[in-house]
Amino acid sequence: MTMSSNETVNQTPDETREQAWIRVMNARKENRPQARDYIAKLFHGVFEVKGDRCMGDDEAIVTAIAWFENCPVTVIGQQKGHTLEERMRCNFGMPNPEGYRKSMRALRQAEKFHRPVICLVDTPGAFCGVEAENKGQGLIIAEHLRTMATLKTPVISIIIGEGGSGGALALSLADRLIMMENSYFSVISPEGAASILFKDSSMAQEAAKNLKLTATDLKSFGVVDNVIREPEGFSRFNMDDSVEDIRRVIRAALRRLTRIPPDRLVENRHQKFLNMRGL
Amino acid sequence: MNLFNEKVTVTSEEADILGEKPEMLRCGGCKREMVADIVHAADSICPYCGALFRQPAYRRIETIVDSGSFIEIERDAESRDPLSFPGYKTKIESERSKSNLQEGVVVGKATIKGLRTAIAVMDSYFMMGSMGTVVGEKIVLITEFATLNRLPLIIFCASGGARMQEGVLSLLQMSRTTIALARHSEQRLLHINVLTHPTTGGVTASFAMQGDITLAEPGALIGFAGPRVIQQTVGDKLPEGFQTAEYLYERGLIDRIVERRDMRDTLAALLALHAGSAADDVRPKTSFKEWYDDVFKRNS
Numbered sequence: 001m002t003m004s005s006n007e008t009v010n011q012t013p014d015e016t017r018e019q020a021w022i023r024v025m026n027a028r029k030e031n032r033p034q035a036r037d038y039i040a041k042l043f044h045g046v047f048e049v050k051g052d053r054c055m056g057d058d059e060a061i062v063t064a065i066a067w068f069e070n071c072p073v074t075v076i077g078q079q080k081g082h083t084l085e086e087r088m089r090c091n092f093g094m095p096n097p098e099g100y101r102k103s104m105r106a107l108r109q110a111e112k113f114h115r116p117v118i119c120l121v122d123t124p125g126a127f128c129g130v131e132a133e134n135k136g137q138g139l140i141i142a143e144h145l146r147t148m149a150t151l152k153t154p155v156i157s158i159i160i161g162e163g164g165s166g167g168a169l170a171l172s173l174a175d176r177l178i179m180m181e182n183s184y185f186s187v188i189s190p191e192g193a194a195s196i197l198f199k200d201s202s203m204a205q206e207a208a209k210n211l212k213l214t215a216t217d218l219k220s221f222g223v224v225d226n227v228i229r230e231p232e233g234f235s236r237f238n239m240d241d242s243v244e245d246i247r248r249v250i251r252a253a254l255r256r257l258t259r260i261p262p263d264r265l266v267e268n269r270h271q272k273f274l275n276m277r278g279l
Numbered sequence: 280m281n282l283f284n285e286k287v288t289v290t291s292e293e294a295d296i297l298g299e300k301p302e303m304l305r306c307g308g309c310k311r312e313m314v315a316d317i318v319h320a321a322d323s324i325c326p327y328c329g330a331l332f333r334q335p336a337y338r339r340i341e342t343i344v345d346s347g348s349f350i351e352i353e354r355d356a357e358s359r360d361p362l363s364f365p366g367y368k369t370k371i372e373s374e375r376s377k378s379n380l381q382e383g384v385v386v387g388k389a390t391i392k393g394l395r396t397a398i399a400v401m402d403s404y405f406m407m408g409s410m411g412t413v414v415g416e417k418i419v420l421i422t423e424f425a426t427l428n429r430l431p432l433i434i435f436c437a438s439g440g441a442r443m444q445e446g447v448l449s450l451l452q453m454s455r456t457t458i459a460l461a462r463h464s465e466q467r468l469l470h471i472n473v474l475t476h477p478t479t480g481g482v483t484a485s486f487a488m489q490g491d492i493t494l495a496e497p498g499a500l501i502g503f504a505g506p507r508v509i510q511q512t513v514g515d516k517l518p519e520g521f522q523t524a525e526y527l528y529e530r531g532l533i534d535r536i537v538e539r540r541d542m543r544d545t546l547a548a549l550l551a552l553h554a555g556s557a558a559d560d561v562r563p564k565t566s567f568k569e570w571y572d573d574v575f576k577r578n579s
Contacts, residue, residue, distance in 0.1 A: 126484075128504035128512045133522060136532050138483030138503035145457040146489055150465075165441075165450065166484040166503070173454045187441045187450045187481075197366075197443060211446045212362045218447060221361075270458045274423075276451060277416060 021205040023214050024190055026182035027161045031235040033242075035062055035077025035120040038160060041243045042118075042250070043068055043075060049106055051098075055135065058099030059090045060123070063106035068118065069247075071254060074110035076103050076171060077120035080161070082236070093162070094127035097135040100144045100170060107144075111153045114262075116254055119157040119171040124189065126167030141170045148173040152266055154257035156250060158228075159183045159215075175269050176253045178226045179215035180242070182234070185224075186213035222276070306330055322539050331496060331539060333476055335378075336385040336402035339435060343543050344389035344398065351387035353420055358382060358413045358445075367444040370406070378404045382413045383438070386421035388430065392547040394554060397425035400435040403477065407439035410482055414442070415452025418486060422459035431469035431550055432460075436487040439505075440480015453485035460489050469553040471546065474501050474524065474533065492549055493533045494542075495524035501533070 026032070039046060043066035051057040062077045080093030087093075095103075110117045126137055148155060148171075157174035163185030172185070179185065188196075190208035195201040218224040228245045231238065257265065302315040308330025318325070322342060323332035334342075340349050360367045375381065383405040388397050399421050401408045408414075418434070425432040441449040460470060472490035476499040483503050487493075495501060502522040510517060520526045527533050537545045 126503065128509050130509060130513060130517060130521065133502050133504065133509065134530055136488075136530075138479075139488040139532060141484040141503070142457070142486070142488035145453060145485055146461055149454070149458045149461045166453065166481050169450050169453055169481075170484075173457070185447050185450075187446050188443050193443050210362065210364050211443075213446065221448065223447060223451065270462065273451070273455050273458050274419065276455065 020184075020208040020211075020214050020217075021190070023182045024184050024208050026234075027184050029235070030082065031237070032161055032182075033234075033236040033239045034082065035079045035122055035160065037236045037239065038120055038158075038243065038246070039064060039066070039075055039077060041239065042247060043073070046075075049102070049109075052101035052105060054101060055098040058096050058102060060093055060095040060127075061099035061103050063102055065109075065115070068116075068250060068254070071258075072113070072115050074106050074115045074117045075120070076106055076117065078123040078168075078171065080122060091127060093123045094125060095123060095167060096127050096129075096132050097137050097140040100126075100140045103171070104140075104144055104147050107147050107151055111151050114153055116154040116156065116258060117151070118250065119155065119174065121157055121159040121163055121168045121171050121185075122161035122183075123164050123167045124162050125164035126170070141166050144170045145173055149270070150266060152262035154254065154260075154265060155269075156253050156257075158246065159185050163213075164189060173269075173273070175257055175265065175272070176225045176249075177223065178228060178246070178249055179218065179224045180228050181215055181230045183215060184208075184213040185215075185218055186211050304332055306332070324539060331476065331498060333403045333437065334539070335404055336380065336400040336435075339400050340385065340387075340389070340398070342539075343546065344391055345393065349387055349389040349398075351385060352424065353386060353417050355381055356413050356417060358411055360444075361412065361448055362444065362446050364444040364446075370444070374406050378402065380405045382417065383408045383410070384414045384417050386417045388424070388428075391543060391550060394547060394550040395430055396546075396550055397421050397428070397430045397432045398434075399432070401437040401475075401482075403437040403439075403475075406442065407477075408437040408482075409439050409442035409449075410452050411442035411445040411449050412452065414438075415449070415455055418452075418456045419459040422456070422463050425468065426459075426463045426466055429466065429468060431471070431553060432463060433471045433473065433546060434486060434490070435473045435475055436478045436482055437475045438478060438480065438482035438487075440482060450481065453481050456486040457489065460486055464489075464491075469550070471549055473537075473542070473546075475499050477501070479503065479505055494535050494537050494545065495527070495533045496539060496542075497524060497536050499524040501527050 046064050046066040049063045062079050064075045066075055078093055079090050081087035081090040155174040156176045157172045158178040160180050161183050190204040191201045193207040194203035215227040219227055226249050231241050303312050304315045304318055305312050306325040309328035318332055319338050323334040358371055384401045386399040399418055470490045471492045472487055474495040478487050478501045500522050524536050528536055
């Protein structure tokens with residue numbers, strides 16, 4: 001079921017705090033459903049779009065055109081990989097500039113054909129490497145944000161696992177932001193925050209609690225629109241119930257968003273973010 | 280380059296004049312220690328080796344805009360502590376008293392050689408210019424102000440990235456500034472970025488890389504991830520000059536590296552080139568051709 005407000009989350013804020021670290025651990029579990037698992041369950045007639053037409057194809061980002069029920073959509077998902085081999089191919093879900101470029105290509109096509117965009121966010125962060133910097137990692141994420149900010153078609157983002165910093169934010173500038181119960185969205189990894197602020201990376205649990213990175217926290221800030229509950233023993237082999245919930249949320253959101261004229265839609269998206277003043 | 284000879288090293292007499300303990304800065308180039316106030320009075324340039332110190336926001340504004348033309352907005356905006364993050368309130372207070380700033384960015388409007396512009400100057404002396412809700416909001420406000428008044432916008436970037444202590448709310452400022460700037464750009468208004476040392480993280484990955492023109496100061500560290508993080512991830516040695524302004528310039532990521540003493544002229548020249556599109560009622564009062572030629576002669 002979908003939690004429409006805080007009351008339906010049966011936890012007091014204190015309990016949630018205790019659980020922050022557990023959620024971070026859950027978000028990183030090996031058998032947790034990943035973008036490709038969701039794509040297989042949520043969509044049909046999937047045609048994968050490959051390459052950024054400039055530098056190569058980054059498997060950390062999957063882009064596809066597919067059917068969501070009777071509506072063609074563009075899907076952009078960050079994929080970490082399940083097996084070691086797949087993980088290495090996907091660079092452990094850390095996209096390089098070519099990945100974001102490919103994603104921008106998919107976004108522009110979606111706009112051209114008035115297809116709604118569904119983003120599946122799951123990354124520890126954009127890749128930090130010499131090559132990535134040389135190709136302008138920061139610049140490309142900035143361009144990606146600009147593209148999403150002005151995209152004249154509905155965008156729904158779902159944080160399915162790790163929402164790691166700028167690399168995740170690039171796919172989160174959306175009309176609707178949805179989080180799985182055991183996902184997190186944070187400015188920095190708990191380990192990173194612990195080593196910088198407490199000079200001790202073993203303080204990660206403490207940092208996870210302080211960073212307010214869980215779905216419940218972010219729902220209370222009004223940053224997230226929906227939280228999808230995960231059943232006991234949630235994994236890629238046991239995800240059907242949650243997939244149905246996601247399907248229902250996407251369906252409802254699309255029904256609303258596709259009725260709004262494109263210019264109005266962009267204006268609404270702008271106002272949504274600009275109105276998050278003081279918080 | 281030796282602007283005022285030996286005076287920069289503190290003698291006991293000078294220490295007396297400046298108060299008990301003058302704040303000292305160490306030059307990154309020649310490693311000499313100097314009195315902060317004296318260094319900043321000379322454009323924050325090392326008189327011995329010419330290396331650049333990080334320049335405080337108000338000093339920078341003084342050197343860039345026409346004297347007396349700067350009108351600041353939102354001077355008193357203060358950060359709250361939205362996550363009740365341990366130690367954050369104390370940290371903010373100590374940064375405030377240390378830097379004499381309320382937050383990590385100063386925004387307002389001014390003229391440069393008679394040309395009107397909105398301007399935002401980040402200050403790395405305040406929590407390394409990190410972007411929290413207030414920094415983000417001030418950038419959004421000045422951008423909206425510029426859009427409303429059909430003004431170009433100049434942003435001097437200096438930031439360690441998104442501010443950790445405000446969590447995801449800091450991260451969201453990347454989206455918010457992006458949106459505000461997209462709206463500014465839609466109105467065909469000019470946005471110039473000047474990247475100063477250091478420009479990294481969430482600021483690089485949002486507004487710092489969204490300008491029509493991107494300038495940088497010599498030697499500035501510019502990147503998405505910091506060099507230490509990259510070294511930890513990659514493990515091997517980083518290339519020579521990695522992530523400096525010069526390194527990015529070679530790779531086509533910025534338009535020009537501008538010396539501090541030429542910055543005002545360069546910005547004025549760029550504003551003049553775009554003055555027609557910015558607003559029809561704003562034209563330079565006198566012919567700008569002469570100093571315009573002069574600037575380009577000096578820079579070529």
